[in-house]
Amino acid sequence: MKPLRHPGLLAAIVCLIATTLPSLAAGQAGRGGQQTPQVVSPEVGSDSRITFRLYAPQAEAVRVNGSDIPDLGQTGVMTKDAEGVWTFTTNPLPPGAYRYNFNVDGLSVVDPRSPATSTSNNNVWSLALVPGSDLFDTRNVPHGAVSTVTYYSEPLGRHRQMRVYTPPGYESGTGEYPVFYLLHGASDSDDSWSSVGRAAVILDNLIAAGQAEPMIMVMPAGHTNGPTPGMGGPAPSRPAGPGEPDEFTRDFTGAIRPYIESHYRVINDRAHRAIAGLSMGGSQTLNIAIPHLEDFSYVGVFSSGILGGGGRGRGRGGVSSTPDAPFGQAWEKQHMAMLDNAGAKDGLKLVWFSIGVDDFLLDTSRATVALLERHGFDVESTETGGGHTWLNWRDYLSEFAPRLFK
Amino acid sequence: MKPLRHPGLLAAIVCLIATTLPSLAAGQAGRGGQQTPQVVSPEVGSDSRITFRLYAPQAEAVRVNGSDIPDLGQTGVMTKDAEGVWTFTTNPLPPGAYRYNFNVDGLSVVDPRSPATSTSNNNVWSLALVPGSDLFDTRNVPHGAVSTVTYYSEPLGRHRQMRVYTPPGYESGTGEYPVFYLLHGASDSDDSWSSVGRAAVILDNLIAAGQAEPMIMVMPAGHTNGPTPGMGGPAPSRPAGPGEPDEFTRDFTGAIRPYIESHYRVINDRAHRAIAGLSMGGSQTLNIAIPHLEDFSYVGVFSSGILGGGGRGRGRGGVSSTPDAPFGQAWEKQHMAMLDNAGAKDGLKLVWFSIGVDDFLLDTSRATVALLERHGFDVESTETGGGHTWLNWRDYLSEFAPRLFK
Numbered sequence: 120m121k122p123l124r125h126p127g128l129l130a131a132i133v134c135l136i137a138t139t140l141p142s143l144a145a146g147q148a149g150r151g152g153q154q155t156p157q158v159v160s161p162e163v164g165s166d167s168r169i170t171f172r173l174y175a176p177q178a179e180a181v182r183v184n185g186s187d188i189p190d191l192g193q194t195g196v197m198t199k200d201a202e203g204v205w206t207f208t209t210n211p212l213p214p215g216a217y218r219y220n221f222n223v224d225g226l227s228v229v230d231p232r233s234p235a236t237s238t239s240n241n242n243v244w245s246l247a248l249v250p251g252s253d254l255f256d257t258r259n260v261p262h263g264a265v266s267t268v269t270y271y272s273e274p275l276g277r278h279r280q281m282r283v284y285t286p287p288g289y290e291s292g293t294g295e296y297p298v299f300y301l302l303h304g305a306s307d308s309d310d311s312w313s314s315v316g317r318a319a320v321i322l323d324n325l326i327a328a329g330q331a332e333p334m335i336m337v338m339p340a341g342h343t344n345g346p347t348p349g350m351g352g353p354a355p356s357r358p359a360g361p362g363e364p365d366e367f368t369r370d371f372t373g374a375i376r377p378y379i380e381s382h383y384r385v386i387n388d389r390a391h392r393a394i395a396g397l398s399m400g401g402s403q404t405l406n407i408a409i410p411h412l413e414d415f416s417y418v419g420v421f422s423s424g425i426l427g428g429g430g431r432g433r434g435r436g437g438v439s440s441t442p443d444a445p446f447g448q449a450w451e452k453q454h455m456a457m458l459d460n461a462g463a464k465d466g467l468k469l470v471w472f473s474i475g476v477d478d479f480l481l482d483t484s485r486a487t488v489a490l491l492e493r494h495g496f497d498v499e500s501t502e503t504g505g506g507h508t509w510l511n512w513r514d515y516l517s518e519f520a521p522r523l524f525k
Numbered sequence: 526m527k528p529l530r531h532p533g534l535l536a537a538i539v540c541l542i543a544t545t546l547p548s549l550a551a552g553q554a555g556r557g558g559q560q561t562p563q564v565v566s567p568e569v570g571s572d573s574r575i576t577f578r579l580y581a582p583q584a585e586a587v588r589v590n591g592s593d594i595p596d597l598g599q600t601g602v603m604t605k606d607a608e609g610v611w612t613f614t615t616n617p618l619p620p621g622a623y624r625y626n627f628n629v630d631g632l633s634v635v636d637p638r639s640p641a642t643s644t645s646n647n648n649v650w651s652l653a654l655v656p657g658s659d660l661f662d663t664r665n666v667p668h669g670a671v672s673t674v675t676y677y678s679e680p681l682g683r684h685r686q687m688r689v690y691t692p693p694g695y696e697s698g699t700g701e702y703p704v705f706y707l708l709h710g711a712s713d714s715d716d717s718w719s720s721v722g723r724a725a726v727i728l729d730n731l732i733a734a735g736q737a738e739p740m741i742m743v744m745p746a747g748h749t750n751g752p753t754p755g756m757g758g759p760a761p762s763r764p765a766g767p768g769e770p771d772e773f774t775r776d777f778t779g780a781i782r783p784y785i786e787s788h789y790r791v792i793n794d795r796a797h798r799a800i801a802g803l804s805m806g807g808s809q810t811l812n813i814a815i816p817h818l819e820d821f822s823y824v825g826v827f828s829s830g831i832l833g834g835g836g837r838g839r840g841r842g843g844v845s846s847t848p849d850a851p852f853g854q855a856w857e858k859q860h861m862a863m864l865d866n867a868g869a870k871d872g873l874k875l876v877w878f879s880i881g882v883d884d885f886l887l888d889t890s891r892a893t894v895a896l897l898e899r900h901g902f903d904v905e906s907t908e909t910g911g912g913h914t915w916l917n918w919r920d921y922l923s924e925f926a927p928r929l930f931k
Contacts, residue, residue: 155631177585177630223632224583225561231633234644234714243635243642243649257675257684264672264689266696267719269729271665278663283670285696290672290789293699308640313673323675383696 156202160232161219161247167211169247171195171219173230176203178223183207185219187315187508197221214252215513216315218244237314239306240342246314253324254517255317260327261287265313268382274373275366280340281375282309283383284319286326286333295384297391297524299336299417300375301516302400309340312516315509321517332524334393335383339375341400343367364406371407389466393523395419397512398480402426405487409454412463417523419471421515422478422507424487425450446486451494458494469522470498473515475505562608566638567625567653573617575653577601577625579636582609584629589613591625593721593914603627620658621919622721624650643720645712646748652720659730660923661723666733667693671725674788680779681772686746687781688715689789690725692732692739701790703797703930705742705823706781707922708806715746718922721915727923738930741789745781747806749773770812777813795872799929801825803918804886808832811893815860818869823929825877827921828884828913830893831856852892857900864900875928876904879921881911 160172171183176199183195190210197205205221218237221228229236230245237246250256266283286296301318303311312318318336325331343366359365364372380387394415396404401423408418428447457463470491474484481502488500501518505511566578577589582605589601596616603611611627624643627634635642636651643652656662672689692702707724709717718724724742731737749772765771770778786793800821802810807829814824834853851857863869876897880890887908894906907924911917 173632175630175632178632179583223629223634224581226579226581226584226629226634227637228629228632228634229649231648234647234649236642236644236649238640238642241640242637243640259677259684262675264674266670266672266691268670269663269668269725278665285672288788289696290691291787319675381697382694 156204158204158232160230161245163247163249167214167249167251168209169212169217169249170206170208171197171221171230171247172232173197173205173221173223173228174203175205175221175223178205180224181205182222183219184222184227185217187510188212188217188219189510212249213510214249215255215510216317217247217249218315218509219247220244238308238310240308244315253328254321255513256324257320258324258327260323262323263287263319263326264290265319268378270374270378272370272374274369275343279343279370279374280309282313282338283379284313284322284336284338285383286335287323288333289335289384293384294333295386297332297334297393298379298383298385299334299520299523300371300392300394301336301338302394302396302403303338303341304396304398304400304422304512305342306398307400308342309338312338316516317513318516321513322520325517325520330521334520334524335379335385337375337379339367339371341367341396341403343370367403368406371403372411389414390416390468391524393417393419395421395471395516395519396423397421397515398423398507399426405450410457412457412460412467416466416468417471418467418469419515419519420473420484420487421512421519422474422480422484424472424480424483424485425490426480426483428483428486428490447490451490458491458496461495464495464497467497470496471519471522472498472500473503473511473518474501475503475507475511477504477506478511479507562610564610564638566636567651569653569655573620573655573657574615575618575623575655576612576614577603577627577636577653578638579603579611579627579629579634580609581611581627581629584611586630587611588628589625590628590633591623593916594618594623594625595916618655619916620655621661621916622723623653623655624721624915625653626650644714644716646714650721659734660727661919662730663726664730664733666729668729669693669725669732670696671719674784676780676784678776678780680775681749685749685776685780686715688719688744689785690719690728690742690744691789692741693729694739695741695790699790700739701792703738703740703799704785704789704791705740705926705929706777706798706800707742707744708800708802708809709744709747710802710804710806710828710918711748712804713806714748715744718744722922723919724922727919728926731923731926736927740926740930741785741791743781743785745773745777747773747802747809749776773809774813777809778817795820796822796874797930799823799825801827801877801922801925802829803827803921804829804913805832816863818863818866818873822872822874823877824873824875825921825925826879826890826893827918827925828880828886828890830878830886830889830891831896832889834889834892834896853896857896864897864902867901870901870903873903876902877925877928878904878906879909879917879924880907881909881913881917883910883912884917885913 158172158174162170181197195207197207199205233245235246237244263284263286268281268283272279392415394404394408401420408415425447472488488498491498564578564580568576587603591597601613603613605611639651641652643650669690669692674687674689678685798821800810800814807826814821831853878894894904897904
């Protein structure tokens with residue numbers, strides 16, 4: 120053979136090493152070291168169907184779970200071929216990102232053939248992307264960046280983590296920006312809005328289209344009782360004492376906001392501060408914003424309301440030990456002063472609720488809107504199709520963000 | 526029952542919802558819906574042993590894989606208790622981060638009880654953290670941020686992703702900083718240096734201790750042929766044509782560097798530009814830096830050398846079709862002009878090699894050092910204990926970074 124002459128050949132050799140090492144490291148060989156089928160998963164067809172595949176010849180029953188995948192429910196039963204590869208193909212799906220995992224004989228398994236993930240509070244999901252949306256696709260527009268930020272929370276006495284979207288041009292510029300705090304749900308982590316929620320992509324696309332103002336978008340970790348990835352095991356959770364806000368509110372007020380306002384170039388006034396959240400994060404949004412209305416001009420509640428509201432308004436999420444009390448009575452009492460503070464309400468530019476008519480929190484959301492309206496809030500409330508899923512939350516963000524800071 | 530009076534109770538209710546929803550969503554219930562044991566995994570003891578646990582009652586054989594875990598090798602055979610929980614406890618481990626997954630009857634499974642992950646090119650690992658190091662632990666010092674940056678690569682005609690560490694104070698300040706490009710290995714992704722590699726934590730700690738200069742650290746995706754998480758399926762890889770550099774070099778030169786230099790406040794001269802990489806990334810470092818010595822003052826090669834060097838110097842990684850040629854002959858010819866350019870060498874402040882004596886690339890590394898020295902390079906070469914693992918690469922970064930920009 121001739122000596123190597125082309126850099127292309129060297130590249131090919133590096134490639135060969137590159138493709139050999141990972142399989143050695145990952146220990147992917149089957150029993151006895153025989154070659155296993157190199158399945159492709161997930162595969163997204165041009166018809167927007169996702170095909171999931173898993174090589175698991177010894178498994179007895181394999182399902183694909185993905186609570187956001189329409190029509191899948193708990194029925195994503197996969198079928199096995201002669202080689203031991205399990206397959207399931209969805210119906211055509213709307214553009215967006217979909218969390219999924221496999222249930223293999225009762226064991227929860229992320230897709231071993233895909234590096235794309237979305238992190239939740241307690242576990243990690245695989246992530247599949249269905250393209251076809253001007254808002255959710257990564258497009259050739261100026262891109263912001265999403266930072267993983269580690270901060271020490273004095274109120275909680277430990278390190279915490281959040282994600283911060285900075286708009287295109289932030290890192291090289293000198294401008295100051297408004298700040299939008301965006302909170303996740305109970306099944307999520309600080310990663311969720313920028314992975315399954317496509318929040319940074321949505322902002323990039325809205326800003327490029329001139330539909331949203333450039334802004335800093337802060338996505339904190341709403342759970343305070345779980346492990347923080349990259350920082351070791353679970354941190355102890357201390358329940359709030361009497362009269363004391365919950366841990367997340369204390370973290371938000373005493374650590375997250377001060378960190379953002381001292382570490383980023385923000386326009387630091389009420390008119391340039393917004394907050395919104397989905398599900399648990401919508402409830403946290405109300406807990407944070409209502410007692411401090413003077414701090415926020417824009418408040419968004421996605422698929423949520425006062426959780427633990429109790430009484431006639433409660434849905435499945437409306438857990439309460441006072442089933443006969445009027446909806447939100449305890450919450451109402453706690454926040455009475457601010458609820459009725461007309462002056463603070465005057466500076467509010469938008470209180471925006473949206474929920475799907477199939478959402479189990481629909482009644483909670485409606486009752487919360489009614490409660491706020493009883494106290495003189497001017498609430499803009501929308502009901503959409505769909506349920507308690509990221510399909511709606513991406514849409515809600517896409518509708519809410521253009522309303523901010525204008 | 527009394528009506529709710531304390532915000533603490535409301536917090537507890539939110540907590541209840543928070544802990545109920547995820548398990549509904551994750552479909553964690555076993556067959557027939559019975560309660561499954563809520564195992565803790567990974568658990569890191571005060572003696573620095575990691576205990577891994579997996580509930581998999583139907584599995585026949587479960588191993589824990591973790592190529593960086595000393596003494597584990599391929600022998601991490603887990604044992605099953607009467608409830609169906611598999612367990613393995615390691616020996617006491619040095620402080621650091623450890624990638625692992627479970628092999629369940631041949632199926633590769635990340636830890637369903639942990640949200641901490643490290644992403645590779647083709648798959649995702651779980652990540653366990655053993656504390657106890659002033660360099661690798663998250664400590665209460667000023668923290669930088671790690672951005673996930675999406676950029677459009679004109680040379681490759683598609684979107685790509687990289688991580689960018691900005692030092693403490695960057696986002697609020699106006700200063701300009703030197704840039705350190707840090708490349709990963711073949712079993713890694715752009716996520717690896719900041720997850721298993723602890724690179725941002727190491728820089729934070731070194732900067733806080735006054736041992737490293739504040740710098741921007743860019744961690745690109747070294748693979749060009751795999752899927753980009755969050756951007757859909759695999760992109761087509763185009764082999765380099767005759768005389769054309771490989772895809773990564775073209776991406777680095779034509780997209781990554783220009784993006785960093787136009788989007789960040791960098792000190793844009795040779796004296797403030799460094800590059801280093803591990804394994805495949807060390808080879809890429811040489812391919813990028815040697816033909817463009819005029820651009821770099823600091824070059825680091827961790828556990829690597831000229832991959833595909835051939836001849837007497839080759840180790841297991843030294844794949845070559847010219848086994849009898851002198852080591853690196855083709856590479857040497859290709860880069861001859863720059864290898865012998867004394868002027869360009871004059872501006873080099875550090876060429877630093879380090880490798881473990883048990884590393885399968887030891888001969889490749891030694892031969893590469895010899896080749897460079899034959900061409901008049903002043904190489905600083907260190908051999909350490911250990912092999913081709915992150916245990917060494919975290920140490921090498923900790924030694925190399927303090928040498929930069931001084």
